[in-house]
Structures are given as structure tokens and as C-alpha cells.
Amino acid sequence: MFKLTLAAALTSASLAAALPAQAAEPVIGLITKTETNPFFVKMKEGASAEAKAKGAKLLSGAGKTDGDNAGQVAAMENMIAAGAKTILITPSDAKAIIPAIKKAQEKGVMVIALDSPTDPQSATDALFATDNYQAGVLIGQYAKAAMAGKPVKIATLDLFPGHPVGAQRHNGFLQGFGLKSNDAKNNELAHPAEVVCMADSFGDRAKGQTAMENCLQKNPDINLVYTINEPAAAGAFNALQKSGKDKGVMIVSVDGGCDGIKDVAAGKIAATSQQYPLKMAAMGVAAGVDYATTGKKVSGYTDTGVTLIAAKPVDGVESKDTKVGTELCWGKK
């Protein structure tokens, strides 16, 4: 109950800020999973910048926590009531959000999913996303080439059980490495024999460090670490450094935030798959403005792309260097 009220209060606050507007200005709503994840913070920044540039009004809101569907539904209803004709949403619950989306579409609102699809994907007018599975595959391929046939003992520092993004990146990594894995639709984490330790990092530095420490206790000769995102990777590096193992262990990650690219340049992370949250959001805003001015809806799946960033390139796997990574990164450069 309180989550709903808080989410509603949050959206009301941003609506109140948005209200002194001309009737002609396109109103676009952006609903992220949470307010706190830096990925969504950047997404909101990208959307705001694009909205300002195109003369649109951006309303923003989010659920209270990852998985808070009710909060997102409330935000959507409030935004539509405030005149939003396009809703951009990163759905917390791919299935549960569908009825609210249908209701919005019946009112003539265009709904675009960002970053992760609804289930079924066709429930939204369009999907601008990054392929998290592919992101995993790229770093898996890099790691395979970089390890050059050496026997591997892998630790995976995952998000937390049941999260689709966590599963896709994890399974994609294993697939890219050439190990037995699950496909992109599967939410279960694959566990081939080469993976000697799986621990949850919650995408958090301190917990990533704890997870790495515990894995090292279990298996001191881990030589390859997959991490769900760069803060977890930073924590893992800390743990390795404290045990004096940082030189002999390779860390790969996903995200492409500027802090993460710095870590790649510093040699802490070997390779990371860079994703483009600002691009997703900006494309979403542009589509919303288009719809408001021309009435033309956007449709289908647009992959906003993922780029492998590595300091040391390896044969057979295409990657860009950290200079490119820094130019394209999201966050404070």
C-alpha cells in the first residue's frame, strides 16, 4: 500500500513540475523499474535531454523496487490522466503489466517497452532494447579466446535468483564461451561443470566483494569471473586484490558505464559489453514526438546495440578500445 502511495506521490510530484505546459507540447511518460539503479538514472537523463531538444514534456516515474508492478501501473495511469500520449516503460513484471498497457492503448496511447520486453513482446507497440543475452555472448566469446584453451574454473557473480536480465547475461556468457547453457527465454541460470561457484551480488559493490570472497574460499583457483555488472566487478576485483590474485584472474562484465570503462582501461576488468540506455530513452522520446505530431506509431523490435569494449583485443572477436568506450559511455566521463 505504501509503495503505491509513494510511487503515486513521486509521479504526482513530477507531474506537478510538468504541468505548466502548452497544450500543443507532446507529453511523454517514462516509467523505469526503480529510481535508484544508475542504469535507469541515465535512461531518464537521456530522455530528458531528448525531450528538451525536441520541445516535448517528459513525465517520469518508477516502481519502488525491482518487481513493483503496482507502482508502475499507478504511474502509468497518472501520466495518461495528465495527458501523456506515449508511455515508455521498462517493465518490472513482463506479464503483470499487460492489462494496464492494453487499457492505455485503448485510449490511443502508444506504449513502447525499453530495455526488456513484455511477455508476449507484441503487447507493446514497439520494443527498444538491448539484447542482454547477446551482451553475455560477446564477453563469453572474448573470454574463450583470451583464455586460449587453458582449463577454466569459472565463478559467476549473478544478480539474484529469478531475474530475467541476470539470467540472460549469465546464460549468454556461458553460451558465448561454448559451454552448455540455456537459451535466451530461460530464466534459470545454467550450471555446467566448469562453473565452480555461483553467488549473488545484487549488482552491488560490497555484495560483489562478499560473493567473490566466498567463492575464492570455496575454490582458490578460480581463473575467470563473470559479473552481472560493473559495480559487482569492482567488488570482485577488490576481493581478488586483497587475496593477491588480481593478476591471474580475468573479470568480464556488462554495462558500459563510464566508471566501468575506467576500470577496463585500468586493467581491472578485461572486457565489458557496453549498452546504451540513453540511446534507448532518446529513441523512445523521438518516437513519442513523432506520434504526437504525425500520428505515426513506431513498431517492432529495435536493437539499440551492444559493443564489446576491451583494452586488449583478441583474435576472432570484434571489440572496440577504451577510447571508443569512453566516448560512448553513460555516466560522468
Add this chain to the structure above:
Amino acid sequence: MAAIPSTTLGAKLPPLGQLGPFIALLIACVAFGFTTDQFFSGENFSLILQQVTVVGVIAIGQTLIILTAGIDLSCGMIMALGSIVMTKLAADLGLPAPLAILAGIAVTAAFGLINGLLVTRIKLPPFIVTLGTFNIAFAITQLYSGAQTVTEVPPMMTWFGSTFSLGGTNIAYGTVLMILLYLGVWFWLRETGAGRHVYAVGNNPEATRLVGIPPERVLLGVYVLAGVFYGIASLMSVARTGVGDPNAGQTENLDAITAVVLGGTSLFGGRGMILGSLVGAIVVGVLRNGLTLMGVSSVYQVLITGILVIVAVTVDQLSRKGAR
């Protein structure tokens, strides 16, 4: 009420309620010792202690507040704010580390004061107050840090994360500090009038008023003191991760409460052991570590923790009923 069976069970429980957390810890350690090779080692234990230090220190403040029949949902967020304040003051303003650390602790204590004033002057329930300050502290942290991690951290701030050797095992200074803080607060709660008054206010605030101890004064002191401990936890967090992380502390709010409940302190106030909270924090760390060593999915860690919390609260309830 079927009083007869529960009073005989309950009458045996007060000592059990106090020993419970230790027994749980013992069972967990023995179980993991048997099922894995790597659990029983000095190095592993030292690691677990380092992993639970931040939550452990936060739990000291949380215990004091829960003893007064209050609760603090903002503790983790205040801790994060403190770590951002101290690291940014050092990085942006070039403030010498000791001053920056004190400034960080001053900020967390100030938040404790705000919590305390809202509870005692405006007479709002602690749950509601700290739910609000939880969001306020988070927002201030994000705004002040620009959602950026502070990576330039003076070496003095990370000193507590460094280790010394004791009989071949590496122990972190932070671990020692945490244990010393627990012992200090344990002494204060047991042996001093002010400490006993914390229990009295939690047990029957009207009684304390009638004997001349204003409960508001005790409560205010407890919230400010808790804020100080959150500030110390901020330093422990910086020492462990080496950075000022604005996204830290998000799960620590509930983790600290879990540690206190597992440690046998009653959510109804007036009863509990501060050392129990340390054991509670360690139990969670042991579960996480042991299950990872066993290769068991972390979902079971969550399940077992949840079961233990229910057991702890049930034991507390039964022992209170049996006492009457």
C-alpha cells in the same frame, strides 16, 4: 487460552530465548563444518566477520532503537549518506581525512537527531518517521553525489579494512573495532543507569515518567547515538569497498533489523541482548558463506533466514507469555 501447556514451555524459555542465537550459530557452524572442507578455517571466519562488519555496526544503533520499542528503517540510507559525505569532503574540498570522517559522522548523527525529534516532539511513530527519512536520506545522497561513486579516497579512510596477523590469520582492524564497540555498548546497557533507562523506557515509558525519568530525553539520546553508530558504519563501508558508493546501504536497512531480531531482541521493546545482534549478523554471514561453499543456490539462504526470523520472534513471544 490453553495456558497450562504454554506456561510450562514458556517458563523454560527465558534462558532459551537468550541462548537461542548462540545455539543457532553453533548449529550452523557445525553443519557447514561437516558439509564443506573450507568452512572451518581461521581465514574463512575472519572473512565472514569482515563481511558482516557494516551491518554489525549498524545493528548496534538499531538494537538501541528497537529496545525502546521503536524501529529505524532509514539506517542503511543514513550510512550511505555518511560515506558519501566523508569521501566527497576529502575528494572535493581536500579536507584532511580525520575531519572528513568526523563531518560524516556529524551528518549521520544529525539525521539521528531528526528522527529522534520527530518521534519525541511531534510524537510520530518511528516506523513512519524513518520510512520518510529513508527516502530523504537516499535522495540527498543521490543528489549530493550526482549518482557517482567517489573513487579518490584518502588511505586513512580505508585503514580499517586493512589487516594484521594474529596466530597466522589475517584479522581486519574493522573487525576489532566492531567487537570493541559491541563490548562497550554491552557494558553501558548492563552497568550504567542511562543504559538501564533505555530498557525501562522500552518496557514501560509511563513508568519511567512517573519515577522522574523523562522518556523523551532517553529516546532522543538513543536516536542520536544510533546516528553516530551509522556514521561509524559509513567509515567501515568505505574501508571495505575502498570507495564512497551512493548506492550502498539499500539492503542494510532490513539486514540490520534481521540481525537484531535474530539476536533475540524483542520488537516490543524492553527486552534483548546487544551481543545477540552481533550473533544475528554473524549467523546471516555464516549462512551466506556456508551455502556458497556448499554450492547451494542463494534462494535457500533467503529461505533459511526467513525461517530463522519466524523462529526467533516466536521464541520471544512464547517466553514473554510464559513469564507471566
Add this chain to the structure above:
Amino acid sequence: MTATTNAPLVMQAKGLVKRYGQVTALDGADFELRAGEILAVIGDNGAGKSSLIKCLSGATVPDEGQILLDGKTIHFKAPIDARREGIETVYQDLAVAPAMTIAENLFLGREIRREGFLGNVLRMLDKKKMLEQSIARMNDLKVGIRSMTQAVETLSGGQRQCVAVARAAAFASHVVILDEPTAALGVKEGNMVLELIRRVRDKGLPVVLISHNMPHVFEIADRIHVARLGRRGAVLNPKKISMSDTVAVMTGALPPEQLPAECLA
């Protein structure tokens, strides 16, 4: 004449007035408490007995009137002022922390600190001394509780009342005021408390006892102060007047002027 009719006055109130908005709770009430006596204060609801007691214990400040202690005029602004003058009050809800021990409750708010460095700098409590004194005081008053280290919540209602009364007696130097001490107690427990009250009086502390329980009042009171309509209706001698007549005076059915002189005290 009762045993205490000519004993020196310990506490006295003259012409107390207390108004709460339109309601006048005390309308020129007088009061006299003599040394070595148990004075019961009875009265119907709204007769002003709780307002009277609140003025005497410092919980309320009267609008008009005088209160004297040992002949000296005093002004209580808060209960702590009354306590400083040695007047201890036991309230209906007992003011104990149930989870804490008897010894701790006895000394709550008045804890004894250890000597020297341990007490002054570390502020450590002298638990041994407090325990010893608790045992001594309880033995003195012949309260039959075995252990002072058991939690108050493990005691029966009557035992808890005894602890509260003993606490008041331990720290009072002038007057002990008890508000409905035997309410909600069974026969045996009630008698236990009455015994204790007698012993407190015998130790030299006068007791003011508010009660609705006529049998108990008649059992231990030396004199009975009847509050009526915000004033002192009469002071009666329980040895000479019957219980039913007392109730009649209390309700106004029997005007005190009609009583024979020996019924008054």
C-alpha cells in the same frame, strides 16, 4: 476520638480550589493528615478526591488554597517536587517496568552508583548495594517475596502491588499516598497488601489511602476523610460509625451534622 486525633499534623491543605474549564473539581477543600495514621479518602465519583490527591502529590497545581507540610507552606510544580519533600505516591498503574527485576524497579530513577572511578567516570551502578538494600527493605516490611532478582512480571498482582508500596515506603520520608491499592486484587492478595500498609504506618510513615473498597477501608483506616462536592464532607471514626452510615455520608443521604460526636474524628 481516634488514636491519632491529637497527633501532630504532618500535611495540611486549606481551601484548595481547582477548576477545569467550566467544571469545578475542588471548591475550597480542606485536608489534614496526622502523624502515624492511615487516612482513607473516600468519595463518590466527581467528589473531588482524585483532584485532591493530585494536588497533594504534585501532579496538579491548585488554582487557590494552601498546602502545608510540617507547618511549612509548600508549592509543588511537578511530582518531582513532592518526591523531593519525601512524599511518595503509588499510582493505579504501579509505574513498574515489568521486564526488569524487583531490585531494579525499586531503584528506578534513583539508582546508586559505585564509589570512585567506576562510579563517577564509568558511571557504573552498584548493583550489589541496590540488591542488598532491596532485600533489607522488603524484609523490614515483611514482604514475602523470595528473590529480588526475579522480573516483576513473574509476580502476582498482589505481589506487584507490594513491590510498588514498598518502593514508596522505602523512599518516602514524610507521606505515602496510595491510589486504590487493593483494586483488582483477590481476597488473599488484598489482605497481603493491607498487612503491608499497616507495617508502613507502624514504621512511622503516615499513609493516605484512596479506596472504593469499604471493607478494606474499615479494616485499616484510622480515620476516614469523606470528599463531597469538591470539599471535605466529614472526617469519620471507623471504629464508631457503621459502614452503611459512612456510605450514606458519602452519597449525601446522611448529613454529617446528624452524626453523633463520637462518629467524627
